[in-house]
Amino acid sequence: MQNARLVFIIGRMSKKSKKQQKSGPVNVKNKKAYRDYELIEKVEAGIELVGTEVKSLRQGQADLDGSYARVENDQCWLVGAQIAQYAEASYNNHDPLRQRRLLLHKRQILKIKTKLQQRGFTLVPLRFYFNDRGYAKVELALAKGKRKYDKRDKLQKEQQKRDIARSLKHY
Numbered sequence: 001m002q003n004a005r006l007v008f009i010i011g012r013m014s015k016k017s018k019k020q021q022k023s024g025p026v027n028v029k030n031k032k033a034y035r036d037y038e039l040i041e042k043v044e045a046g047i048e049l050v051g052t053e054v055k056s057l058r059q060g061q062a063d064l065d066g067s068y069a070r071v072e073n074d075q076c077w078l079v080g081a082q083i084a085q086y087a088e089a090s091y092n093n094h095d096p097l098r099q100r101r102l103l104l105h106k107r108q109i110l111k112i113k114t115k116l117q118q119r120g121f122t123l124v125p126l127r128f129y130f131n132d133r134g135y136a137k138v139e140l141a142l143a144k145g146k147r148k149y150d151k152r153d154k155l156q157k158e159q160q161k162r163d164i165a166r167s168l169k170h171y
Helices: 002-014 032-037 053-060 108-117 150-171
Strands: 027-029 036-049 068-072 075-079 100-103 121-130 136-144
Touching: 032 036, 032 121, 032 136, 036 108, 053 121, 068 108, 068 136, 075 108, 108 121, 108 136
Parallel strands: none
Antiparallel strands: 027 121, 036 100, 036 136, 068 075, 068 121, 075 100, 121 136
């Protein structure tokens, strides 16, 4: 009777929980988007990936610099995002710079399409991540480009805040 309990306890200990089965929090960010754009509205979208792309993305080997999303034929596409080739895949590897379809509802696509037709708006990917169910997601933002003087003003204000905090720290 005691051996059965021991086997059951060991069996329970060896099983991994759902959180342990998944890899760590993969979070590939587009840091330049936060600096170069004024973010107006954020949208979460699924992304259509090939198997080797998923494995490479889980390792955090992706780059969103210079990428953007666009709407063509009532479908949303991610352009310019680079997901590195998976090292263990031999000839079955993917093209790192291919366009990837974003999975959104039709209503969301139409809403984004109307906003993109306005002057100055662009659809910028902010980050790749995996949700709690293990699906790859992309966080997109409708954004307006910042001008050079906007960036300078922001840097100046941040510097002033630092100076104030530094002077308050001394007194």
